[in-house]
Amino acid sequence: MEIKVTRDLLDHYRKMKQEIPVLELELQMMKNTDTGLGNSVILDGRTGYPRPQSVVGFDQKKYDRRRKTLEHKKEKVKAMDQWIDDIKDGQTRCVFRMFYRQGMTWKTIAKQIGMPHNEDYPRLHIRDAYLKKCGIK
Numbered sequence: 001m002e003i004k005v006t007r008d009l010l011d012h013y014r015k016m017k018q019e020i021p022v023l024e025l026e027l028q029m030m031k032n033t034d035t036g037l038g039n040s041v042i043l044d045g046r047t048g049y050p051r052p053q054s055v056v057g058f059d060q061k062k063y064d065r066r067r068k069t070l071e072h073k074k075e076k077v078k079a080m081d082q083w084i085d086d087i088k089d090g091q092t093r094c095v096f097r098m099f100y101r102q103g104m105t106w107k108t109i110a111k112q113i114g115m116p117h118n119e120d121y122p123r124l125h126i127r128d129a130y131l132k133k134c135g136i137k
Contacts, residue, residue, distance in 0.1 A: 003079035007136055013080050013100050016073050023070040030063050038062065087130070095126045 003009075030036030038059030043050040084100065087093035091113065098104045098112065107119040115121045131137075
């Protein structure tokens with residue numbers, strides 16, 4: 001599945017990277033503890049009259065949904081990492097890496113690239129200009 005880079009995807013990239021370990025831990029806990037157990041109610045008619053009975057077991061549907069969500073997030077993060085690595089201009093690639101992968105602030109990035117008094121420079125003149133050039137809105 002081809003993942004198209006959009007501004008919305010870029011805005012959620014950092015959050016997605018933080019959610020991946022949480023989802024992995026949740027899946028592990030579902031398998032190894034009783035958090036993966038689900039409860040269903042069925043009508044038991046063995047006595048001639050339907051009576052509600054509780055059935056407890058592993059909730060495979062919930063587990064599969066979580067696993068699918070995790071895989072989808074991993075695919076998006078991998079595609080974004082590849083897109084950032086494919087940026088040809090070194091300074092632009094460095095700014096994208098610092099902001100999106102390393103989670104640095106614009107002020108810190110401005111100091112790193114030699115513009116300590118203008119923290120808007122890397123955001124406006126490097127990131128936003130590159131996104132405009134690529135047609136990403």
